[in-house]
Amino acid sequence: MIRAAFLAAPLLLAACGSSDAPTESTDSASSGQAQTEAVALTGEQIFKRCVACHKVEKGAASGLGPNLHGVAGRAVASVEGFNFSPALKAKGGVWDDANLDGYIENPRTFVPGNKMSFAGIKDAGERKLLIEYLKEQK
Ligand code: HEC
Numbered sequence: 356m357i358r359a360a361f362l363a364a365p366l367l368l369a370a371c372g373s374s375d376a377p378t379e380s381t382d383s384a385s386s387g388q389a390q391t392e393a394v395a396l397t398g399e400q401i402f403k404r405c406v407a408c409h410k411v412e413k414g415a416a417s418g419l420g421p422n423l424h425g426v427a428g429r430a431v432a433s434v435e436g437f438n439f440s441p442a443l444k445a446k447g448g449v450w451d452d453a454n455l456d457g458y459i460e461n462p463r464t465f466v467p468g469n470k471m472s473f474a475g476i477k478d479a480g481e482r483k484l485l486i487e488y489l490k491e492q493k
Contacts (some may be wrong), residue, residue, distance in 0.1 A: 460482060
């Protein structure tokens with residue numbers, strides 16, 4: 356059901372050449388949907404851009420970034436034992452869809468002075484898949 360909402364995403368991905376999913380379809384009788392799925396990135400694959408710094412497993416130690424298990428709906432900068440920047444601590448609120456989307460799109464402008472060194476994900480469809488994935492990690 357997540358995929359269905361993003362049938363357009365693979366086209367964009369193919370256009371900018373950033374998809375590392377297999378692009379070959381050998382099934383001559385395949386429907387358009389099967390071909391779409393062959394190139395679709397999943398939220399889990401997109402999360403690979405975050406794993407250098409973040410874990411999502413329950414109880415896993417924070418790394419360079421805080422553990423993201425259950426981050427959706429959680430209060431901002433509330434992981435115990437992680438040394439958050441004053442900027443992120445001052446933000447307040449919870450990680451709802453809108454906040455996650457804004458932060459992942461451009462961490463630097465969404466929370467000026469925060470210390471997540473990540474350029475951001477410009478593709479709205481990719482961000483949505485990633486946020487759905489994060490919501491499942493609880
Ligand atoms: C280079 C390391 C690095 C990468 C890559 C990175 N992050 Fe982070 N992330 C951090 C750091 C450091 C913080 C804490 C920022 C602060 O305290 O100012 C953070 C904080 C966060 C928070 C806030 C967590 C909380 O408990 O308040 C979220 C959400 C988040 N990152 C999501 C992501 C996602 C999603 C990705 C991949 C698209 C990602 N990050 C990639 C280092 C990283």
